[in-house]
Amino acid sequence: MEQPQVTLKRVPVLDLSHEILELKPQLLRSIEDVLDKGAFIMGENVHEFEREAAEYLGVQHAIALNSGTDALVLALLAAGVGPGDEVITTPFTFFATAEAISQVGATPVFADVDPRTFNLDVNRVEDVITPRTKAVIPVHLFGQVVDMDPILALADRYGLYVVEDTAQAFGAEYKGRKAGTIGDFGCFSFFPSKNLGAYGDGGMITTNNEVFAEKISMLRAHGSKKKYLNELVGYNSRLDEIQAAILRVKLPYIDEWNKARRNSAGVYRELLYRTPGILLPAEEGYGRHVYHQFTIRVLDGRRDEIQNKLAAKGISSVVYYPVPVHQLPVYHHLRISQPAAEQLAGEVLSLPIGPKIEVSVQQFVAESVILALG
Template structure:
């Protein structure tokens, strides 16, 4: 089908329209199937989605939940982490990563990040381990996997649990293994904008530990295995049947869509390779990046200027994240000074990307960036 001409005021940071148009008949059938069953909570669609996601990822157990935030909380609780414990993580992430640590009564300990991958600086993380440290949460930020060999070595040395925050990296690979299957837990989000997105909130825990899986499954249903026989104080954190049914429709396309994102990233690299004043995102040789975001660094204090100029041309951009978590009001009392994260927060700019983004749109975006920075 011929693409419509690119015009101004039509370039969102992510356009879900092509994806919806591709799958709308299948999605509508999936919704109708659920309506016909009359079962809307914890039915066959959830069970099937858990099995299919586990098979795709290559992991023994998948426990579907109502959000990626709850995935982090339930992973920590399932491993017995609570008040008095410390958990090392990154400050350059969405707030939920640290919030989950606080929700279970533990204390987040922030290590700075690498300026290239935006991921956890493992050398600094190693220096922060104390007798109170019980876990580490590496974040596969923007779809780029963390150096998991380094994470596991650190965890093994100190007896730490590893909960991978894989909210932005469904389908990403580390040395041929899927992100979210390497540590003790993988914590996934199906927020609509994610590479595998639902039509509302949704999340999942993955693990190869049957005891952890059983505990997480209990915690999501008010701490019970059997209805009205509550054994733990838990949560209402169930994935709806409708969301599971629609995620099942989308799951078979995830590799195709991730390859589309990788192709879009390659185009941006070709278009912006010679541009002055920006740094393009890195991809380590161990990583199978899935480009949830294509995030550039804008140097010389010109990020906000570039953002304004692009928005003036109808090109949407986002700053992920304008304030590193350790500098947010709720965590300032911890007193961390993390210069790389603080510098990145003033430089990063995510530009439009998606699995079906029109190459002509990318050319317009790239030309506009180059022109604005002259």
């Protein structure tokens, strides 16, 4: 007898289709407007998006760029970081954070993380400060802000620049202040999967320092204030007009979307509360988490097994990050140990989440996690 066809319920880690369907009329109008005006580089939408983003974040300057990686590089260059300098950051993040340090000729120095929050352990930062330390890059990982007051105190004591990597935390807050506005620089990514994402690459630097803002604006445009009068060796790192237009459509929704993400995180917490074999992400009282990811820890070496069992049911999940930065081939010569980061790399698993995820989908995911653990 022919066996019945089994259709899996496909659950992506992030489903943008609902957002696109809802906003499509506005998005098409904004793109058509760019096409009709014929200004594609550094046009009206770029300038207006910079103004609107600065107003939303509560910062004096927002400089739009072509990626979050370039934001990190240009922020370090604006701060004068270069060969011979050291920059402290986390070993548990995307490679771009350390890569930017290496790109400007400085040396990345890693301080281990707090396994509860996945973020830089502020109690370990001072241990690795040396006379060569020039800056520190706290990464607001998965949407949760680093405890910034101790970082700022150390920066003040040792004369360090603070560059916030806010790629995953647009709209997150720390004691009433928006992430990315607390240090000397805030660096943002608008990669499509981010809480505020373009439909291509994009990035931004925020700062309250007029001199830094002017230098970054020059660096993104081949080191010039005036065309064909280059004063610095710079980059071509401009956010294009179409992506700026898309981001302008989406920016007014960011608080609503972030609130929905927090609500979805709350649903997971209720469904997975006290489930043996996993730990849920911590949420610190000093800030407002925006849940770019909902990342659990799967204990007892079962992470890959659980991920495979979820995949067999059509549920996508992602490991952010399977290899700590200090153990990547490019930094293997450092031969250092960061025990918490190494432990997390073998345990973390990010479940599907987003502002439009349905409770029924979350119930299916949670039930599947619990069954897989049983």
